[in-house]
Amino acid sequence: MLLSIDNLSVSRGGKSLFEGLNFTVSSGQFVSINGGNGVGKTTLLRSIAGLQPIDKGKIVVHADNFIFAGDANGVKTALTVLENLRFWNAIFGGNNLHEALEKFHLRKLKNRFAGKLSAGQKRRLSLARLLLTDRPIWLLDEPTVSLDKTSKEAFSEILKNHLESGGAAVVATHIDLGLTLGSLNINLEDYQTKSGNINSSAKAFL
């Protein structure tokens, strides 16, 4: 088991979002997190990544086991595509740089400044980071935003390969990525805090 979530409650800006969430993720498994805007998809992913404190419950995951991709791309516009990837490659100590360029169809763009890329190309560059490391759990927040149809399909294929090679993914998404095998759908609206109670006002400032 790579990740387990036990009776989790999380709040954002002092407002409790969801409670009593339980699930576990093992290798090869795909977890899709659904629900309307503001239901807490991003907050859940950020909590798993350790970027934000939780109210109740437990998240068990090894810090070296996941790689997080948020809604921001984390792409440096003043660097070229290759320089951007090289940086993350050095940070994660990976050796799959060329594979990442190839799979996300970035080879032709590699010497262009990231600031000159289109939104979808930037997104691809941002997602290419995932292939630079062997970390098994991918925590993805709306990964397919601004990707075109072909890129979406290519990404689904990459995700599928990742799952087949023993990886796992927790993905907040609105679209169907076409992954059925070993997939778990969680609709956060089912866990929504009923009263929507506001925690102590002091907590809102933390």
Next chain:
Amino acid sequence: MIALLHRDLILAVRAGGGFGLGMAFFLIVVILVPLGIGPDMVILSKVSVGVLWVGALLACVLSLDRIFSLDYDDGTLELLLTSPIPLEAVVTVKAFSHWVTTGLPLVIISPVLGLLLGLQVSDIKWVFISLLLGTPAFSVIGAFGAALTVGIRRGGLLLSLLVLPLYIPTLIFGANVASKGLSDISNSSSLLILTAVTLAAFSILPFATALVLRINLR
């Protein structure tokens, strides 16, 4: 970590990186002061240490908010937080690269500007040494302030109000090293305190800065 330093240095010298902003400010201050005070070399050489030190301090403050805000805006900071490199190391590297791109150029041109302000060639080494030992503290203390204000739009004013009091020990002892050295009085005690402040800042503040960043990114 070397990759991060390398990246920060490249970003600083590329377009929009803000390299040279501090240096240009420093040059302008030091060149304008003699025009304001007048050409009396005796007076000029008396105020020269103070002008160089205050100029260097303000030049450093000018670019502090860039240490974290650019990485915060494009999401890189969040990704660095979940990367294998400890955040304390990230913070130290970023403070160091701020010094290399802002403080170090000031230290290097300070001898020339010292001559401009009427210092003797033999006295210039103290200005150079004091700035070399003191300016790293400006960057690492500044990184702490930048972490406190990251995510605040136009946080520059708050940032300078936060860090300026913390800069005072470095300013007092740094200027003291230089002015005592100029008048041939023993300055070893000030020199030791100046170095101690810089070393203490580098050994303690990265932990505080990392903690503050984690809280600020929640």
